[in-house]
Amino acid sequence: MSHAVIGASSASKALAHSNIALAKYWGKRDLARNLPDVPSLSMTLAALCTVTSVRFDPEASADHFVLNGSAQLPSASAKVYALLDRVRQRAGIEQRAVVESSNDFPTASGLASSASGFAALALAATAAAGLQLTSAELSELARSASVSAGRSIHGGFVALEAGAESAEVLEVGPLAKELVMVVAVTDPGPKAVGSTSAMQLTQQSSPYYSSFREHAPAAYREVRAALLASDLERLGAAMEHSTLLMHACMLAAQPPLLYWSGATVSALRCVQELRRAGTIAFFTIDAGPHVKVLTRASDSPRVSAALQSVPGVQRLIVSGVGGPARQLEAP
Ligand code: 2P0
Numbered sequence: 001m002s003h004a005v006i007g008a009s010s011a012s013k014a015l016a017h018s019n020i021a022l023a024k025y026w027g028k029r030d031l032a033r034n035l036p037d038v039p040s041l042s043m044t045l046a047a048l049c050t051v052t053s054v055r056f057d058p059e060a061s062a063d064h065f066v067l068n069g070s071a072q073l074p075s076a077s078a079k080v081y082a083l084l085d086r087v088r089q090r091a092g093i094e095q096r097a098v099v100e101s102s103n104d105f106p107t108a109s110g111l112a113s114s115a116s117g118f119a120a121l122a123l124a125a126t127a128a129a130g131l132q133l134t135s136a137e138l139s140e141l142a143r144s145a146s147v148s149a150g151r152s153i154h155g156g157f158v159a160l161e162a163g164a165e166s167a168e169v170l171e172v173g174p175l176a177k178e179l180v181m182v183v184a185v186t187d188p189g190p191k192a193v194g195s196t197s198a199m200q201l202t203q204q205s206s207p208y209y210s211s212f213r214e215h216a217p218a219a220y221r222e223v224r225a226a227l228l229a230s231d232l233e234r235l236g237a238a239m240e241h242s243t244l245l246m247h248a249c250m251l252a253a254q255p256p257l258l259y260w261s262g263a264t265v266s267a268l269r270c271v272q273e274l275r276r277a278g279t280i281a282f283f284t285i286d287a288g289p290h291v292k293v294l295t296r297a298s299d300s301p302r303v304s305a306a307l308q309s310v311p312g313v314q315r316l317i318v319s320g321v322g323g324p325a326r327q328l329e330a331p
Pocket of ligand 1: 145197199
């Protein structure tokens with residue numbers, strides 16, 4: 001590999017938003033290439049962000065990753081180093097990098113910190129290496145580290161097809177502007193099993209994985225069609241179905257993957273009660289105990305008030321639709 005001298009532009013800083021899948025991805029078609037086994041569709045979240053700076057340092061002998069102010073061991077940084085290696089290979093450089101990243105929400109707890117984290121890293125690292133990638137190329141690079149990160153390169157509503165290298169923005173109807181996600185944080189601690197290994201366990205041991213794989217595309221198509229038709233009730237029903245398909249499949253893994261706490265179930269019941277009382281609200285749950293509730297901006301105060309009083313709900317984050325990952329002024 002050739003050495004490249006990179007000068008003033010060898011540092012860059014980027015911000016990316018997290019996203020929540022309305023139609024869930026769970027399982028890999030190709031483990032080595034990190035390709036998703038099922039299609040997914042997400043909403044980018046304005047209120048959840050990661051900011052990451054990357055500096056290629058000719059003096060450094062190894063990559064260095066600092067997350068939320070704490071230096072990370074190499075064993076916890078493998079995916080970060082692998083993404084940096086891809087960037088170095090593409091740019092024809094060899095310098096090691098100093099990466100500093102911080103989230104404005106709990107890390108690794110089912111709030112998609114890897115989505116915003118690897119999207120911000122892909123953008124900051126390529127810019128610091130002097131590369132100018134298209135958003136499709138950035139999405140592919142981020143997706144190679146973490147599938148959901150491929151979606152966080154884009155803003156708005158984003159689709160990632162089964163087996164696809166990169167995600168695409170969806171042009172959606174008028175409903176999209178009114179949508180709000182109310183995140184009920186039930187436990188700020190780290191999740192018990194990380195998504196990547198939990199997916200492998202599910203694929204290897206859940207007798208329902210083949211069934212999930214068979215039914216997930218129809219759930220995705222229904223979510224997508226409802227969104228394009230601006231039909232919130234249809235969208236919400238399809239989103240809840242996608243969530244429960246995924247969790248039912250995980251529950252049947254051996255050993256079982258139960259991400260829900262008592263507060264998760266209480267919040268889910270709260271959403272069902274709200275709906276019975278005439279408020280439009282729908283739940284989704286990822287690989288963690290938090291409950292995310294999709295509603296209209298006009299209904300979100302009522303949804304927030306109800307969730308606030310659920311025992312075990314620690315705090316709420318109310319988020320509108322976020323924009324694409326973007327560069328910030330270099331550090
Ligand atoms: C999603 N999740 O579609 C699904 C729903 C969690 C539940 O994508 O192994 O961090 O790095 O590709 O993307 C979380 O998994 O996993 C995730 P890898 P990722 O949002």
